Amino acid sequence: MATVTGLPEHHVAHHFDSAEQEFDSAKTGMWLFLASEIMMFGALFVGALLFHTLHHGGFAEGSAHLDWRFGAVNTFFLLTAGLTMGLAVVSAQAGEQGKVRMNLILSLVFAAGFLVTKSLEYAQKFEHGTLPGRLWHAHHGFSDPFSHVFFGFYFVMTGLHAVHVLVGMGLMIFALIRSSRVQFSRSYFTPIEMVAIYWALVDLVWVFLFPLLYLIR
Amino acid sequence: MHDTSLPGHEFPKGAVIGSYVALLILAAVMIGLSQLDVDKLGIDWLNLHAIRTTLIMGTALIMGIIVSMFLMGLRYESKLLNLTIFLSNFVFLLIFVLFTWVDTSFRGEVDPTFNEKINWTSPVKPEAEEHAAGVAAPASTSPAVQEAPAAAQPVQPADSTVQKGQPPEAKEHATVTGPTNPAQAQPEHPDKASKPSKASGAQKNPPSPNPATMGAPGNTASPKQTAPAGH
Numbered sequence: 001m002a003t004v005t006g007l008p009e010h011h012v013a014h015h016f017d018s019a020e021q022e023f024d025s026a027k028t029g030m031w032l033f034l035a036s037e038i039m040m041f042g043a044l045f046v047g048a049l050l051f052h053t054l055h056h057g058g059f060a061e062g063s064a065h066l067d068w069r070f071g072a073v074n075t076f077f078l079l080t081a082g083l084t085m086g087l088a089v090v091s092a093q094a095g096e097q098g099k100v101r102m103n104l105i106l107s108l109v110f111a112a113g114f115l116v117t118k119s120l121e122y123a124q125k126f127e128h129g130t131l132p133g134r135l136w137h138a139h140h141g142f143s144d145p146f147s148h149v150f151f152g153f154y155f156v157m158t159g160l161h162a163v164h165v166l167v168g169m170g171l172m173i174f175a176l177i178r179s180s181r182v183q184f185s186r187s188y189f190t191p192i193e194m195v196a197i198y199w200a201l202v203d204l205v206w207v208f209l210f211p212l213l214y215l216i217r
Numbered sequence: 218m219h220d221t222s223l224p225g226h227e228f229p230k231g232a233v234i235g236s237y238v239a240l241l242i243l244a245a246v247m248i249g250l251s252q253l254d255v256d257k258l259g260i261d262w263l264n265l266h267a268i269r270t271t272l273i274m275g276t277a278l279i280m281g282i283i284v285s286m287f288l289m290g291l292r293y294e295s296k297l298l299n300l301t302i303f304l305s306n307f308v309f310l311l312i313f314v315l316f317t318w319v320d321t322s323f324r325g326e327v328d329p330t331f332n333e334k335i336n337w338t339s340p341v342k343p344e345a346e347e348h349a350a351g352v353a354a355p356a357s358t359s360p361a362v363q364e365a366p367a368a369a370q371p372v373q374p375a376d377s378t379v380q381k382g383q384p385p386e387a388k389e390h391a392t393v394t395g396p397t398n399p400a401q402a403q404p405e406h407p408d409k410a411s412k413p414s415k416a417s418g419a420q421k422n423p424p425s426p427n428p429a430t431m432g433a434p435g436n437t438a439s440p441k442q443t444a445p446a447g448h
Contacts, residue, residue, distance in 0.1 A: 027225065031302070035305065038306065038309070039309055042309055043313050046310070046317055054321075058341075068248060068251065072244070076241070080237070082237065082240075082284070085288075086228060086233035086236075087233060089233075090229075090233060093227055134340055135340075137340075138341070145339035148341050193228075193290075197288075197290065200284050200285070200289040203284050204284045204285060204289070207240075207280045210244075210277075211247055211274060211277045212274075214251075215247060215250075216270050216273060216274070
């Protein structure tokens with residue numbers, strides 16, 4: 001049923017008392033999910049920091065073989081996608097459906113840019129043979145026996161992060177489809193805000209991954 | 218400023234744009250710090266590398282706070298939620314650090330075989346070693362052939378890995394299942410292997426420390442020196 005503004009009226013699910021309660025429930029669920037994500041990445045960060053301390057030479061050598069410019073470009077892509085996702089929420093709260101769609105499309109473009117850059121970087125690593133563990137076949141430029149451990153962390157952490165970027169893109173497409181069907185309004189924009197919060201987590205993880213892997217020697 | 222017609226809290230447009238600009242500036246600061254050649258500053262009495270690392274990670278922390286406050290909306294949430302998230306983060310961090318410390322400090326003490334499972338040889342060949350191997354062997358040596366030098370070492374009796382003073386069952390076990398190639402021989406415990414028994418002194422070929430092995434600190438004395446010499 002459309003309202004006088006042309007936007008659909010949101011019907012609160014029968015097990016909720018109000019739209020506010022429905023929104024709060026969704027948000028609580030989202031935060032619980034994010035807590036589990038932080039636990040997963042937190043364990044990896046602790047492991048990486050520990051090995052960085054134990055085998056400083058190998059990690060410094062590995063880090064020196066990463067091109068910080070790839071990381072900088074990816075930081076730009078991710079942060080800009082975070083901006084456009086934030087603006088999508090602002091637009092959704094203002095009931096501006098056209099701007100919501102535009103911001104979601106821009107977020108998708110920047111997220112895709114991140115993945116393209118990451119794949120270029122991975123291709124370089126495959127070519128050089130700087131792969132984790134027994135897959136390692138780099139022939140020169142390394143003297144520390146623990147350099148391959150650095151690349152183990154590099155591939156696991158950035159790979160897992162890239163999977164999250166892919167999932168985020170899927171969620172953006174989902175929100176875009178629903179937005180094009182005019183299923184959001186000023187009183188119901190929960191999916192867009194949840195996707196934005198999820199994307200902020202992707203940003204948050206990268207904000208620590210970038211210096212840990214690319215910048216610290 | 219809270220619009221009561223909205224479920225949840227309003228995301229101010231200025232805060233979103235402002236946090237984006239701040240994040241870009243802080244990212245640039247982080248990169249700038251990492252490119253700084255601190256050795257040229259000539260300050261020896263300070264560990265400038267450690268200070269730089271702290272500054273970079275501190276900048277990352279500020280960026281993380283901005284993301285969680287303004288892009289995740291924690292700035293607009295209740296104090297209870299913020300406190301829960303803040304405290305639970307530290308609880309999880311404590312758990313992770315505690316378990317990692319226990320693992321690296323006491324690895325192998327409960328189950329020595331665990332040490333052997335993870336104590337494998339690094340695939341990284343130092344450049345100097347590669348060069349020496351390149352002089353000694355043709356570059357086209359296949360991986361299968363590379364195993365040959367290790368296999369060609371003089372074969373020792375299988376029970377040479379068993380120290381005097383060990384129970385007879387252990388000796389019997391080593392005789393039956395023990396590897397004939399000393400390069401593949403695994404001690405029951407790396408610490409024991411690196412410290413020959415004072416009572417017996419029976420370890421004729423004490424293994425040399427092997428920095429190329431993976432594992433916990435202190436587990437660098439594994440005799441599993443199977444890394445062939447170079448490609």
